[in-house]
Amino acid sequence: MARSGLYKSDVQKARDALIAQGINPSVDAVRVALGNTGSKTTIHKYLKELEAEDGGVGGQRTSISEALQDLVQRLAARLEDEAQERIAAAEVASEAKAVELAALLQAAQKENAQQRAHVLELETALQEQAAALAASHSDHQRESTMRLVAEQKVTDLQQRLAENEAHRESLEEKHQHARQALEHYRQSVKEQREADIRRHEQQIQQMQAELRLALQTISIKQDELTRLNQEGAKLVSELSHTKQNLYEQLTQVRKLEQKVDSLQSLQVRASDTERQLVGKIAETVLLTEQLNNTNDQIAPIKAQVRELELLLAQANAKVQAQEQIGEQLRAYLDKIAATSTAPEVGK
Secondary structure (H helix, E strand, O other): OOOOOOOHHHHHHHHHHHHHOOOOOOHHHHHHHOOOOOOHHHHHHHHHHHHHHHOOHHHOOOOHHHHHHHHHHHHHHHHHHHHHHHHHHHHHHHHHHHHHHHHHHHHHHHHHHHHHHHHHHHHHHHHHHHHHHHHHHHHHHHHHHHHHHHHHHHHHHHHHHHHHHHHHHHHHHHHHHHHHHHHHHHHHHHHHHHHHHHHHHHHHHHHHHHHHHHHHHHHHHHHHHHHHHHHOHHHHHHHHHHHHHHHHHHHHHHHHHHHHHHHHHHHHHHHHHHHHHHHHHHHHHHHHHHOOOOOOOHHHHHHHHHHHHHHHHHHHHHHHHHHHHHHHHHHHHHHHHHHHHHHHHHO
16 A cells, blocks of 8 residues: 655656665665555656666666566565555454444443433332331331220220210219209299288288287377376376377387388398299209219209308308397397377376
């Protein structure tokens, strides 16, 4: 294969240098002088042209051996050129094959890199799946534990619910008894209160009648005193005594009126106590109805019942006090009546 840039002048210089050194300027010698560059065919062609230009070397006729040697050299150069051409073709094919193989290698390396990336992704996904599986297994164990705990709690709650249901039924039974007892107690209190009110009304009416009778008696006594004043001086002492009795009677009447006012005030208080008692009974009924919703209200109901019992005791005490006052008032009226009849007896 001819070297790029090999000129005829280069071959001529190499030939002249060999001749000057006494060396036969053969194709191989010239090629060696040129640094083993250039094609032997090209060198042989340039040498032939130079010989033709020179008209032969020294005008001597070329011998048969030289001609044969030259022929052999040309044949060798031709063979070498053919070999070089084949080698070049082989190199071109080899280079093309190398390029193709390089491309295939690059594609294989790229595919290998993609496969490695895919393998890394698969390994990462596998690790994530393994971690997720471990987490899922842990969650499953935790959920199983929580489920067992929840089942135990449900069992405990069911047991507590059964106990609470039994306790509620017991409380309902006690509440029913308490309501029945409260109803009976309220009925008896109501009957006792109505009886006390009727008795008080009767006592008040009786005292009012006695008061009217006393007032009538006083009026009669006043008329009698007027008549006695007209009778003359002989009855002055008796009249004075009668006036004194009358003054005492008036004083007693005023006291009686004050006691009647006190009795009326006590009656008003009894009415207020009765209204308070009715309100407390209504509150008690409301509290007993609320007992169905909670178990902690039994103590307040008992407190209300005790308060009602206390109020009832206070009402009974007031009724007894009123009865004592009525008895004292009747005794006082009897005394006034006895005192009023005394002057008539003297007359």
